[in-house]
Amino acid sequence: MTEPTSKNAGNGRVPALELTGARLSFGERTLWQGLDLTVEPGEFVAVLGPNGSGKTSLLKVLLGQLALSSGTARIAGTPARKGNSHVGYIPQQKSLDDGLPLRGRDLVGLGVDGHQWGTGLLRRGRRRAIVDAAIAEVGAQHYADAPIGSMSGGEQQRLRIAQALVGNPQMLLCDEPLLSLDLANQNLVSGLIDRRRRTHDTAVLFVTHEINPILPLVDRVLYLVDGQFRIGKPEEVMTSEVLSELYRTDVEVLHVRGRLVVIGTGDAIDALGSAGGLRPGEGVHHTDEGHA
Numbered sequence: 608m609t610e611p612t613s614k615n616a617g618n619g620r621v622p623a624l625e626l627t628g629a630r631l632s633f634g635e636r637t638l639w640q641g642l643d644l645t646v647e648p649g650e651f652v653a654v655l656g657p658n659g660s661g662k663t664s665l666l667k668v669l670l671g672q673l674a675l676s677s678g679t680a681r682i683a684g685t686p687a688r689k690g691n692s693h694v695g696y697i698p699q700q701k702s703l704d705d706g707l708p709l710r711g712r713d714l715v716g717l718g719v720d721g722h723q724w725g726t727g728l729l730r731r732g733r734r735r736a737i738v739d740a741a742i743a744e745v746g747a748q749h750y751a752d753a754p755i756g757s758m759s760g761g762e763q764q765r766l767r768i769a770q771a772l773v774g775n776p777q778m779l780l781c782d783e784p785l786l787s788l789d790l791a792n793q794n795l796v797s798g799l800i801d802r803r804r805r806t807h808d809t810a811v812l813f814v815t816h817e818i819n820p821i822l823p824l825v826d827r828v829l830y831l832v833d834g835q836f837r838i839g840k841p842e843e844v845m846t847s848e849v850l851s852e853l854y855r856t857d858v859e860v861l862h863v864r865g866r867l868v869v870i871g872t873g874d875a876i877d878a879l880g881s882a883g884g885l886r887p888g889e890g891v892h893h894t895d896e897g898h899a
């Protein structure tokens with residue numbers, strides 16, 4: 608059987624993302640190799656792995672900021688490149704400078720591809736309309752005209768989502784977008800991303816250290832560890848067997864009230880980070896208890 612091509616993903620639709628035989632090396636060090644991944648429109652794929660396993664580097668390849676060492680990366684049927692209007696990018700939540708002379712709507716406007724909307728007055732009118740629509744989509748109408756620096760982290764992150772969505776991308780790349788957000792805002796932000804992929808068939812690649820807040824949304828997981836990887840449904844990858852193999856040590860995955868708790872030994876457990884990792888004897892604790 609032949610692999611589906613860009614024009615025939617098995618259902619006649621162009622895949623949102625196709626990585627074929629992808630390898631990324633820096634000098635002697637190979638972060639990952641032999642990576643084949645096809646992401647369908649509307650699919651939600653979580654990218655997990657310890658620090659330094661190459662998650663952000665994968666996003667950089669897809670953003671056209673890093674070249675693959677071998678293999679190909681295509682987004683919506685075309686090679687990954689900088690300034691691709693098919694791609695929306697949501698970075699980590701970082702507080703923007705208090706003194707930044709930028710209003711919320713200006714930040715969203717930065718995501719508009721200037722060539723897409725014609726010229727002159729018509730262009731200005733259309734531009735305003737799509738920025739307004741993106742602001743409304745994330746429920747930020749009442750604060751979008753305030754200076755960015757005066758907003759809370761959660762408010763800023765909603766506007767970054769609006770900025771990523773304003774160009775109507777087919778692929779949304781998210782680099783730990785829930786980091787430093789409280790539970791309410793984690794729910795809000797992940798809910799906005801989920802709604803978009805359901806209403807517009809936008810595919811999502813979501814880099815995270817903590818799968819639990821998005822577990823109900825995830826179709827498949829790409830788990831990278833020290834040059835190895837696994838791809839599959841959460842219930843196929845997030846198992847004691849698979850994680851023990853990837854981390855090359857005994858790792859146990861427990862299901863506790865709809866959440867995954869990972870227990871390991873030795874150095875590997877540090878790598879598991881906030882994916883629920885515990886050392887034996889530490890007991891089960893939930894830092895985000897109560898999250899749906």
Ligand SMILES: Nc1ncnc2c1ncn2[C@@H]1O[C@H](COP(=O)(O)OP(=O)(O)OP(=O)(O)O)[C@@H](O)[C@H]1O
Pocket residue numbers: 633638656657658659660661662663664665
């Ligand atoms: N341009 C580069 N040249 C050399 N090494 C690099 C370069 N970019 C990244 N690396 C190295 O590649 C490794 C993977 O980095 P990357 O940021 O992709 O990891 P990550 O999985 O996102 O980690 P984290 O969870 O800490 O964010 C790191 O060890 C990093 O130092």
